[in-house]
Amino acid sequence: AQSVTQLDSQVPVFEEAPVELRCNYSSSVSVYLFWYVQYPNQGLQLLLKYLSGSTLVKGINGFEAEFNKSQTSFHLRKPSVHISDTAEYFCAVTPFTGGGNKLTFGTGTQLKVEL
Amino acid sequence: DTGVSQNPRHKITKRGQNVTFRCDPISEHNRLYWYRQTLGQGPEFLTYFQNEAQLEKSRLLSDRFSAERPKGSFSTLEIQRTEQGDSAMYLCASSLAGRRGGVGEQYFGPGTRLTVT
Numbered sequence: 001a002q003s004v005t006q007l008d009s010q011v012p013v014f015e016e017a018p019v020e021l022r023c024n025y026s027s028s029v030s031v032y033l034f035w036y037v038q039y040p041n042q043g044l045q046l047l048l049k050y051l052s053g054s055t056l057v058k059g060i061n062g063f064e065a066e067f068n069k070s071q072t073s074f075h076l077r078k079p080s081v082h083i084s085d086t087a088e089y090f091c092a093v094t095p096f097t098g099g100g101n102k103l104t105f106g107t108g109t110q111l112k113v114e115l
Numbered sequence: 116d117t118g119v120s121q122n123p124r125h126k127i128t129k130r131g132q133n134v135t136f137r138c139d140p141i142s143e144h145n146r147l148y149w150y151r152q153t154l155g156q157g158p159e160f161l162t163y164f165q166n167e168a169q170l171e172k173s174r175l176l177s178d179r180f181s182a183e184r185p186k187g188s189f190s191t192l193e194i195q196r197t198e199q200g201d202s203a204m205y206l207c208a209s210s211l212a213g214r215r216g217g218v219g220e221q222y223f224g225p226g227t228r229l230t231v232t
Binding site for chain 2: 004009032036041042043044045046049051090092094099100101102103104105106107108
């Protein structure tokens with residue numbers, strides 16, 4: 001079984017400041033990792049994913065994440081945030097094999113960008 | 116590509132009533148997933164289909180819940196004898212799973228918000 005921990009339930013940040021949203025996972029098997037964003041009253045949109053290769057992954061809207069296997073972490077970063085980045089962000093994992101690629105999500109981090 | 120659609124977007128029902136939700140996936144996608152999201156939580160897996168076969172059900176899916184995907188296209192999720200604890204956002208997602216495995220990106224619909232009074 002897998003579990004995902006998002007340590008911060010809310011992260012307030014000023015516009016144009018950098019931000020890091022933390023994600024740690026636990027799994028007895030190798031996993032793929034994802035970050036999703038959810039705007040109010042909308043479904044989830046994929047920001048980025050780590051499948052293999054370079055541990056630094058770039059996604060949409062200027063976000064990037066770094067996979068650290070030894071620390072079982074997959075933190076999300078953006079060097080300069082915009083008001084429009086205000087949303088809920090979810091980290092998720094799925095095992096390499098088996099389980100039909102069902103996703104296990106963390107509890108989410110609410111990013112609030114202020115002027 | 117019109118994306119994943121879900122209907123209705125909102126449903127208010129009284130405790131004990133039955134409700135049914137519909138999900139229309141992206142047309143060429145062979146996998147379809149249902150998740151449930153309660154306030155302040157991340158989505159939790161309920162069940163998934165590959166084509167018309169229901170391959171896995173979470174223990175969260177009690178006997179009051181049933182899902183179908185009769186022709187491998189749209190899917191329905193029915194909840195019988197609804198309880199207040201069923202109030203949640205029900206999300207549907209679809210993906211294209213290749214024959215060689217690997218991970219297909221899941222595309223999510225906007226969800227159906229159920230309120231049981």
